[in-house]
Amino acid sequence: MKKNTRLQNFGLVLAGAVSASLLWHAFGVAGAASNADTYKQLNLFGDVFDRVRADYVEEPDEQQMIEAAINGMLASLDPHSSYMNKKQFADMSVQTRGEFGGLGIEVTMENGVIKVVSPIDDTPASRAGLMANDLIIKIDGTDVQGMTLNDAVDKMRGKIGTDITLTVVRDKKEPFEQKLTRDKIRVQSVKYSIENNDIGYIRISSFTEQTQEGLEKAMEHFRTTLGDKVKGYIIDLRNDPGGLLDMAISVSDTFLDKGEIVSTRGRHADETQRFNATKGDLANGKPIVVLINGGSASASEIVSGALQDHKRATLIGTRSFGKGSVQTIIPLGGEGALRLTTARYYTPAGRSIQAKGIDADIVIEEELPPELKGKNVSTEGEAGLKGHLTNEGGGDEGGGSSAYVPEDKTKDLQLKAAIDFLNGVKVVSNVKPKEEKPKEGAAPDTTAN
Structure with a gap:
């Protein structure tokens, strides 16, 4: 790998340890250059902490108070900055290896509740029918309101084989309960098959340490099975929430020469x-052909943007999630780690997709089954997250792209469009473009007959 850098869920992880004392020293140096009001506010925090510790009606958990204060500070920045205690940091490290215990669900926090980004293929969450955009309001009867994202994720994890009940709100309807059984989540991040007898289909569900190995195994299978008969390849990144940055770079590099x-x-x-x-x-x-939709985020968008900008792939589907910020994971000397938004990432053409997403070259929306018609199956994307970073380039923000993918391949319009495209069939969007309003004072666009 070119850099020992990693993207966890929707962010970048930079390897390396930084001690707590060094962090405090750095803070002190920065603080020395700031105005005196900053020190007054820090003294205020110390006064409040001491008063609560001394006079609260019950003896408080001091560590819990400090963690809550840190999380409150980070939550005021953006949706992706947070603090992880030792256990949460260890869990995250396990997850990036592509094997962990839990439900198999990628989530974020929105308005005090847990919002589903996407379930991971072949896990308890996907088998139970949880969908992108679902809101989890209770875990085993306990309100999520007031929990941090890390607290909620920790509560959803547990001993393999044990049951958990989630209270879910879908499409602003009445809440319903969904019982799941925790399982060992082995994320097979790459699956592959041969479509139409001459097209290599590769599904990447997340970017873990196993992804490049799985991709190379798939390409070798196509080489030995199809040889020169292969017409092309479909890379399916729909509902892929991201993962490791080095894997996103490696997957892109697999299909790029320079x-x-x-x-x-x-x-x-x-x-x-x-x-x-x-x-x-x-x-x-x-x-x-790369397939994307409203659940394609972060590492998925890096691959999509790179192949699109280099005109190495045609993107089919709907607009992606729009997660274009970078999180640095800073270990805190054995006391957990800090996940801090430190940068934005840009495609080769210099595009920032933050809160905008990547648009498909050919927009194809899936046809919803009867039970989902009239319901909201679109994600609001990054632009819908409270406190998100705006796109520094300005302009309209994205969001609202569909994240629905049929389980039955014969009903998958986006996959069918990709196969037709590789077979030389002209593929056009099945979505009517929005009519632009004429500018004030401009004459209507007319054609003489």
Whole structure:
């Protein structure tokens, strides 16, 4: 790998330990340059903490108070900055290896409740029918309101084989209870098959340490099975919430011969990092279609943006999630870790997709089954998260893209469109473009007959 950098869920993880004392020293140096009001506010915090510790009606848990204060501070920044205690940090480290215990669900926090980003394929969550955009308001009867995201995730995890009941709100209807049984989540991040006898189909459900190995195994299978008969490849990134940055770079590099894959830009100009492709294309120049939708986020968007900008792939589906910020994971000397938003990432053409997402080249929306018609199966994307970073380029923010994918491949319009495209069939969008309102004072667009 070119950099020992990682993207966890929707963010970047930079490996390396930073001691708590060093962090406090850095804070002190920065604080020395700030105005005296900052010190007054820090003294205020200390006064409140001492008063609560001394006079609260019951003896408080001091560690819990400090963690709550830290989380409150980070929550005021953006939806992706947070504090992880030792156990949560250990759990996160396990998850990036692609094997962990739990329900198999990617979530975020919105308006005090847990919002489903997407269930992971072949897990208790997906088998139970949980969907993107579902809101989890209770866990085993306990209100989620007031919990941090890490607390809620920790509560959903547990001993394999034990049951858990989630109270879910879908499409603003009445809450319903969903019972699930915890299982060992083995994320097989890459699955593959041959479609139409001559097309290699690769489904990447998340970017873990196993992803590149799985991708190379898939490409080898197509090479030995199809040989020169292969017409092209479909990379399915729908409802893929992201994962490790080095895997996103590696997957992109697999199909690129040269050029930039992604860059990250922080608060200061000298923090910019660029990641470039190396020579070699495992697809040997064969055409590629990438499938995306409203659940495709972060690492998925890095791959989609890189292949789109280099005109190496055609994107089919609906607009992606729009998670374009970078989180640095800073270990705190054995006291957990800090997940802090430190930069934005950019596609090779310099596009920031933060709160906008990546638009498909050919927009194809799935047809909803009768039981879902009239219901909201779209995600609001990053732009719908409270406190999200705005796109520094300005303009309209994205959101509202469908995240529905039929289980039955014969009913999958996006997959069918990809197969038709690779077979040379002209594929057009099945969504009517929005009519633009004429500018004030402009004459209507007319054609003489």
